[in-house]
Amino acid sequence: MNDQTLNEKRREFLKGSAIAISAASLGVTAMTNTAAAFAADRNANPFTLVYGGAITANEPGKVHIHPVKYKRDDVDIVANVYTPANFDPKGKCAAIVVAHPNGGVKEQTAGLYAQRLANLGYVTIVADAAYQGGSGGQPRSVDTPANRIEDIHGMADFITLYPGVDAERLGLFGICGGGGYSLAAAKTDKRFKSVATLSMFNSGRVRRNGFADSQLSTIQQRLKQASDARAHEKTGGKILYSGDADMTDTQIAALPFEMYRQGYEYYWRTHAHPGSTFKYTTSSLLDLMRWDATDQMELIEQPLLMIAGSKADSFYMSEAAFTRATGAKDKELFKIEGATHIETYWVPRYVDTVVGKLAPFYGRNL
Known part of the structure; x- marks a missing residue:
């Protein structure tokens, strides 16, 4: 999505805001205004970061950001590496791989948490998924579990060779869909000494069964479409896509699930970025619908921390995965009181709560 298209979508949304009359629509608009107050102006940020408190320059004595590019197999991957204040490239610093949500990019919530974790003293890396965002790969917006899991392995490959990183002290943190894929990666990649998730989203289960298992009756029909x-x-036909839509305020407010209502707010308005899109190739469903993040959860023996909002309508996914993680001797499922799924991405008090849980978790396990 180019800047012109993004601006057109924003204008469409703003027009929708002006005519929204239902109480739900007014609630959507109010949330937009609140969230916008904690977002960064992408056009004013030299790294195009859109989260509140984002780095604008690498200043002495503070966290630094380093845009990098590397190959994952034959695909160009773009990533941001964050280094802590007074980082010594000749030293041995623990590192954390951060996996972004479905449709997200490194400049959004994943970057926010990567920066906050770097502020705790860790080297962190967050990369755009292959075929998505600023990374390479054709056709665009392929979204398969194999690719997303390999992206996580690839971030580990890169950051463990980064000057000043201790490869023996590597953690993993996945958000939303990146959380589900982080669980899958940690099952076999024992370079990760601990794994944490935030608002974990089981992409396979949702693409197969629908959100909250609401589309069980149409599984075979959707498999035929894929x-x-x-x-x-x-x-040689045109690439077909699913999951993308332009919506007015009123249409957003009518969505049946809070995660999707607030998700459109976050991704299309308050924290919009040209590289971020909900769409994925329809053929990706062939892989997504036969996959599940909770399969073989017993293989995770590393310390496990799963965090989710108490009001998140996606909470059932974290709960199901946690229950099946029978191999992890040190595990915790932590609820953020009052938080919804999307609010854990940006609301300052909830972000502080998440970082407050991650600090001692990684502190004792890395």
Whole structure:
């Protein structure tokens, strides 16, 4: 999505705001205003970061950001590495890999938490997924578990070779869909000495069953659509996409799940970024719908911390994964009182609560 398209969408949303008349729509607009107060202006930020309190320059005695590029197999990956204040590239610092949400990019909530973790003294890395954001790969917006999991392994490959990093003290932190993929990566990649998730989203379960298992009756129909989309691609046809939509305030307010209502607010307005999009190739569903983040959860033996909002309508996903993590001897499922799924991405008091839990968790396990 280019800047012109993004601005057109913003204008459409603002127009919708002006005509929204229902109480729910007014609530959406109020949340937009509140969230916008804690967002950064992408155009004014040299690193195009859109989260509140984002770095604007690498200043002495503070956390620094380093845009990097590397190959993951034959795909160009773009990432940001954050280093703590007074970082010594000749030293041995613990590091944390941060995996972004579905449709997200490194400049949004994943970057916020990477910066906050660097402020605690860790080297952190957050990369745009292959085929998404600023990273390479064609066709665009392929979203398969194998790619997302390999992206996490690839971040580990890169950051463990980064000057000043202690490869034996590597942690993993995944947000939303990145949380589900982080669980999958940690099952077999024992370079990760501990794993934490925030508002974990089980992409396979939701793409298969629908959110809150609301689409069980249409599984076979949607599998047929995905199969037809792949056949269409392989015969040289247009790439077909799912998950993308332009919505007015009133349409957003009518969505049945809070996560989606607030998600549109976050990704399309308050923290919008040209690289971020909800869409994915319809053929990706062939892989997504047969995958589940909770399969073989017993393979995770590392310390595990799962964090989610007490009011999140996605909480059932974290709960299901946590219950099945029978191999982890040191594990905790922590609820943030009063928080919804999307609010854990940006609301300052909830972000502080998350960082307050992550600090002692990584402190004792890295």
